[in-house]
Amino acid sequence: MTEETKAESLDFIREMVAADMKNGTFGGKVVTRFPPEPNGYLHIGHAKAICLDYGVAAENNGVCYLRMDDTNPTKEDTEYVESIVRDVEWLGFPVGDRLTFASDCFEKMVECAEKLIETGKAYVCDLSAEAWEEYRGTLSAPGRESPNRNRPAAESLDLFRRMRAGEFEDGALVLRAKIDMASPNINMRDPVIYRIRRVHHFRHGDKWCIYPMYDYAHPLEDAFEGVTHSFCTLEFEIHRPLYDWVLDNLGFAFPNRPRQTEFSRLNLTGTVMSKRKLLRLVKENFVQGWDDPRMPTISGMRRRGIPAEAIHRLCKTVGITKFDGVTDLALLEFCTREVLNRDASRYLAVLDPLKVVIANFPEEGVEPLDAVNNPEKPEAGSRKLPFSRTLYIERSDFMLEPPKGYFRLSPGAEVRLRYGYFIKCNEVVKDAAGNVVEVRCTFDPATRGGAAPDGRKVKGTIHWVAADAAVRAEVRLYDRLFTTEEPGTESEDFVTELNPDSLRVIEGFVEPALAEIPAGTAVQFERLGYFAADLDTCTDRPVFNRTVALKDSWSKKQ
């Protein structure tokens, strides 16, 4: 064994799976599942679970199902199913025929429920939801037994079948597991496992009027699919005894008994992650949709230009633990820059133009210059870049009175135009208010391409576009959605913490090569950041979403 082959450390889940494989707990198999409820779009937090579920399966030659946990049709919809499949596939995981629906198992779940009733483990209860509050007890006081608790099995079975047949009003009866009303874990105090709810199901229409509760349905879904390792987030930790109770009382035993393991969800600074809150941002038009580039959704990040690989890298870096922390958004930005620095072609763009006239350059004509597409990736080739007498440069790349350490353009200073020539500023034109509106320069023809044959150096290299050839583009700059690091922690009314400047739309100039760039393409505008071409049918101009700004040590110093 050489040093390079030194094993990477495993997270606690992968260690557990490795031990299971070694001990043959599940007969040497690994089956996992990613089980979203189709009531919203997937976000970056789900990506962590997806990477874990699919990752552990793949590492052990197992399979992973994408299961729609559609046991409560009130908020579920096919739109969400479709978006979830799209997002999982975009992340690079196969779905295909491994797409399943919990609701397809409803018949088997009813059979199991009847078995629980027959063995005295479940009973039909007529206590209203309000009445139950009193019976349930509190966190510190035990509950009381329902008067229906000892209803004969035959009677419960009959009532349960009539519940299913639609003989009762919504909420009139429920089926409860008979466990322990004195348990310190409230989930074990005779939890509801079936309720009557006449709601149209997006997949089964009005076939069902009883729906199973999560705590009862989930372990069965896992068991029916042959899942071995059922990973979920920390808030389900306290539900695990019930998960186990369902399986134990229906006779599931290893190696055919799934096991639940919890890990901490992903939190990112400056955003919210709960579907309820994200839904509100969409419904109340605080953002333009689930795929708004400011959203922490997978689709939003895709549109923002964040590559799937960056999300993988983030998930790998944050790892899997039970510590409930908050990951700095800077880590996602780092992962994004890392991938984009390698892959994105470089282009020139000017967002806040200042006119530059090259006095000694011919009035007419355009000179095509060679520009390398990506210095990190020679195989990306090069392109032609038009140069002319009138140019635009970034307003911030010129200063009348430059502070110490500023090495861009200023009166008397010489800088390099990227891929172009050295230019020197000779004259400044101001308007009546004293604002600089034009800079007059001379260029050195010997420095074509950006190198001086006499070996003289310039410290600054600035970007530019030829005024006549440049293309108008809409550039969208995004900032964090919220002003606070952890929005919503202080007040439930988290929308009061929304950042009013989270979207800035700018009319800028880009070089002509970008006129017809395909949507989704990631590019770097030198010195400005990474951008993703957007397909926005509301505008006839190319649109760019800024994925992430470049690191900028100069402006940070100021």
Added chain:
RNA sequence: AACCCCGUGGUGUAACGGUAGCACAACUGGUUUUGGUCCAGUUAGUCUAGGUUCGAAUCCUGGCGGGGUUGCCA
């Protein structure tokens, strides 16, 4: 308040009774036709009090701090 889970630099994560390491962030410096990249370096950590042990981030007990649970949501 009862029960469960979790506490390692500012942040995220390693070390599985034997040298506290990595990454991000921050800060220096070097290279550079992007103030990007790349390279080198600096700052900074085991919540706390006991106990077990030759030896504790790791095991035990108490305290403190954080999170979760009182849906006929998932």
